[in-house]
Amino acid sequence: MKLKRKKQLVTTLNILDKPIRFNPFVFSRTFFLWALLGIVGGLIASTYWIILEFLTHKIAFFDGWQVIPAMTISGLLAGLIIYWIGDPGEIHLIVNNIRFNKGKLDPKNNPSMVLSSLLCVASGGSLGPEAPLVQVTGSTGTWLGKLCRLKGEELRSLSIAGMASGFTALFGAPLGGSLFSLEILHHKHAVEYYKAIIPALVASSFSYVVFAVIIELGLGATWSLTAYEYEGVFDFAYAVLFALAGTFMGWVFIYCTKFFKTVFEKFTIPIYIKTTVGGIILGVIAYYLPLTRYFGHHEINELIGQSLPLTTLFAILVFKIIAIAVTVTSGWRGGFIIPLFFVGTTLGLIIHHFFPSTNLTLTIVSCMAGINACVTRTPMSTTILLATLTGFSYFIPILFASLTGYFLAPRIPFIQSQLKEQKA
The missing domain is CATH 1.10.3080.10 (Clc chloride channel)
Known part of the structure; x- marks a missing residue:
């Protein structure tokens, strides 16, 4: 036992004797990769939102009884897009790919997802743009990771960071978006991906700034509820x-x-x-x-x-x-x-x-x-x-x-x- 402690002490002293490379900052080169992903995610989300608003105003022209044929035709067109281009999947597929497909989200699903979701959301469907944005920005993270030859957890982390950047842009909550991209994966295994929290926070912050500058969405409270005052336990x-x-x-x-x-x-x-x-x-x-x-x-x-x-x-x-x-x-x-x-x-x-x-x-x-x-x-x-x-x-x-x-x-x-x- 004493011999073991002596060896540990010698090892520690040898480490201390080695010259220390001074680095005044915590962040590394990967910080700029996360930041770039956030900027790209913010630009993607802004573009998507601008097109969505434009289409919504155009289709909203059809009201009253006209809403029935308008939504019927929109459904038909969205279905034809999926039929011809390919099924982009849903949130189930995103979660499955992050967990079981080495964190890879396939960008080839993006054209079908973007076009079909724009029609569905703009015409008045009861689903929002958060899932399409998560898919597109998450797959952008995968693409950027492959471009930089990242593998394993680094690639998965970048995909998760991309998801967070898209989610944050819409909701205007960098911390909430980052946590959501981890929690949605699995209620028991989100801790497995704890390494992705800092990349997600960085990408979310940059995405939020870009989206806020372009769209000004998510600045302050979105819904007009009266101020809450604590009244007791x-x-x-x-x-x-x-x-x-x-x-x-x-x-x-x-x-x-x-x-x-x-x-x-x-x-x-x-x-x-x-x-x-x-x-x-x-x-x-x-x-x-x-x-x-x-x-x-x-x-x-x-x-x-x-x-x-x-x-x-x-x-x-x-x-x-x-x-x-x-x-x-x-x-x-x-x-x-x-x-x-x-x-x-x-x-x-x-x-x-x-x-x-x-x-x-x-x-x-x-x-x-x-x-x-x-x-x-x-x-x-x-x-x-x-x-x-x-x-x-x-x-x-x-x-x-x-x-x-x-x-x-x-x-x-x-x-x-x-x-x-x-x-x-």
């Missing part, structure tokens, strides 16, 4: 109770999606027929309930600003969940995080009708956190994202709500690739 109990309602709606959404998936899979029909049928259903829902159209980024403020009767709120809640489920299962492309926040907002307004003495902001944000953490299993990033998007500065109640949704989520995750074990 019972606020934590309220947050958990409201999150229970949000979690319940998360379960409803998951099973509603499974139902429509079963229905669409019963018929062996081309993808463009599925997207066309989806467009008809979404158009009819949007005709009767216009607030259910689009993914909810602007509609959340409209919902909060109007004093809608309880029956209308219930109708919006039910049919928005159906609209998201149909959008997901009929082949339309996009992400479901902001739409779930819209559902949480509607649920919060309904609860406030029955319990008007409770804080409206706390009610809405807790429902948002509960439903999103239940479906995506991302409690940490959900907390930070909602604090940023709503201006909810005292975010601990949001954390309680997010953890409630996370721990009461179904055993089998909605994103099925989160369930698979790492292959040998």
